[in-house]
Amino acid sequence: MNARRSSSGSGWPGVLKSVGLKVLQFVFVVWATYTVTFALIHFLPGDPVLAALSLKGGEATSTDPAVLDGLRKQYGLDGSLWDQYIRHFVALLHGDLGISIATGQPVATMVARVLPNTAAIAGLALLIGILLAVAVTYFAFVTKRAWLRQTLLQLPPLGVAIPAFLMGLVLLSIFSFGLGWLPSSGTRNPLSVVLPSITLALPVGAIFFQVFSAAVFEAAGGAYVFTAVAKGLPEQRIFFRHVLRNAMLPSVTILGLQIGYLAGGTAVVETVFSRDGIGRLTVESVLARDVNTLSGVVVVVAVVYAAVNLLVDLSYRLIDPRTQRRATKTPVPTAVAKEA
Numbered sequence: 533m534n535a536r537r538s539s540s541g542s543g544w545p546g547v548l549k550s551v552g553l554k555v556l557q558f559v560f561v562v563w564a565t566y567t568v569t570f571a572l573i574h575f576l577p578g579d580p581v582l583a584a585l586s587l588k589g590g591e592a593t594s595t596d597p598a599v600l601d602g603l604r605k606q607y608g609l610d611g612s613l614w615d616q617y618i619r620h621f622v623a624l625l626h627g628d629l630g631i632s633i634a635t636g637q638p639v640a641t642m643v644a645r646v647l648p649n650t651a652a653i654a655g656l657a658l659l660i661g662i663l664l665a666v667a668v669t670y671f672a673f674v675t676k677r678a679w680l681r682q683t684l685l686q687l688p689p690l691g692v693a694i695p696a697f698l699m700g701l702v703l704l705s706i707f708s709f710g711l712g713w714l715p716s717s718g719t720r721n722p723l724s725v726v727l728p729s730i731t732l733a734l735p736v737g738a739i740f741f742q743v744f745s746a747a748v749f750e751a752a753g754g755a756y757v758f759t760a761v762a763k764g765l766p767e768q769r770i771f772f773r774h775v776l777r778n779a780m781l782p783s784v785t786i787l788g789l790q791i792g793y794l795a796g797g798t799a800v801v802e803t804v805f806s807r808d809g810i811g812r813l814t815v816e817s818v819l820a821r822d823v824n825t826l827s828g829v830v831v832v833v834a835v836v837y838a839a840v841n842l843l844v845d846l847s848y849r850l851i852d853p854r855t856q857r858r859a860t861k862t863p864v865p866t867a868v869a870k871e872a
Contacts, residue, residue, distance in 0.1 A: 551846065554842055554846065555842070557838075557842075558838045561834060561837070562831070562834050562838055565830060565834035566621060566827075566831050566834070569826075569827050569830045570617055570620065573823045573827060574613055580609060580633070580821065581600060581603050581607060581609055584634060584821040584823070606631065607633050607824060608623075609823075609824075620827075627640060628640065629827075629832075630828060631824060632822055632824055632825045633824055633825070634816075634820040634822040635822075639825050639828035639829075640828070642828075643810070643828060643829060643832050645808070646808045646809050646810055646812070646813050647809075647832070649719050649807055649808050650798050650809035650811065652729075653728045653798065653801070653802075654732070654791070654794035654798060656725055656726075656733075657729040657730070657731075657732035657733040657736055658794060660729060660730060660733035660737065661736035661790075662737065662740060662787075665738075665740045665741035665745070666744070668684050668687060668745075669684075669741065669744055669748050671684060672684040673748060673767070674768065674771065685745060688738040688739070689738070691734040691735050691737060691738025691739075692738045694734065694735075696732065696800050696801055696804075697803075697804050700727070700728070700731040700800075700805060703727045703730060704716050704727065704805070707727060708727065714726050716805070716806075717805050717806035717807065718806065718807065719807055719808055724807070727805060728801045728804075728805045728807060731805075732794065732801055736793070739786065739790060740783065740786055740787065743783055744779060746782075747781075747782045747783055748771075748775055748776075748779045750779075751778040751779045754778065784844055787844065788840050788841045788843075788844035789841075791836075791837075798810060798812075799811030799815050803815060813829055814826065814830075817829065
């Protein structure tokens with residue numbers, strides 16, 4: 533009994549240490565993203581303010597040094613690179629992403645306006661992709677026909693190989709222009725998220741399926757599955773009760789990567805369907821040479837990606853308690869054996 537209490541008590545410091553390391557990793561990813569983005573943007577040749585204003589105002593853009601100095605100060609691009617780096621980083625810690633050169637609006641306001649639109653299609657795409665992957669894997673697991681199983685397992689390359697813009701145009705032609713069931717663009721109609729989400733769900737679901745199906749069939753070769761089959765349990769129960777949970781750990785890992793991809797990989801889909809979102813805002817800021825907006829969007833995407841991966845790492849302990857024992861190095865089996 534004492535040994536069990538000792539092992540339990542020594543486990544909490546290890547858990548806190550592991551969580552602290554994950555949080556530090558989160559902070560490092562965000563800082564590194566900001567630093568690399570700042571360096572890439574400010575080491576490009578040319579004056580970012582003059583370049584943005586030239587695209588915005590054409591030949592009528594003023595080149596008066598006094599006017600340009602005032603604009604640089606207004607947009608936070610005055611002073612040395614080191615001063616800008618520190619000033620922008622401190623502002624970032626307070627939630628200030630700067631002022632857009634193209635629109636004159638706070639970047640944080642612009643991102644907050646379009647972020648829900650991107651979150652809507654990304655969340656629905658992730659849900660559809662996961663459901664499709666689980667459904668196809670389930671039918672491949674329970675089928676008795678080897679040719680059908682192999683056919684189902686060969687479906688993912690199609691989802692990855694078909695370009696997103698091509699799939700989006702096909703869906704628009706069929707369900708919007710042909711049948712008229714769903715809107716073709718915009719964000720006002722609640723059904724406008726369906727076609728973009730399906731377009732994103734195909735490659736996301738295909739990649740998730742490749743990892744998930746491999747984990748399922750690897751788990752199906754375990755001794756516990758052999759025992760369940762020997763007991764005469766139906767395959768449906770074996771899949772959902774025994775195989776599914778053991779296949780979740782590698783699947784959750786790839787799921788975190790897919791969420792990060794969805795956070796910043798919606799540019800093509802949002803352009804095809806004319807939706808306001810993070811991806812389209814990124815494209816517009818690049819075309820307008822709006823370095824403040826571009827930097828702010830990249831940092832926000834990095835925060836989302838790092839936060840999701842932090843949650844994924846923390847969820848390992850809930851999915852598989854053995855990861856907590858390895859992380860805390862708690863000798864539970866030894867303590868129990870000594871107690872016995």
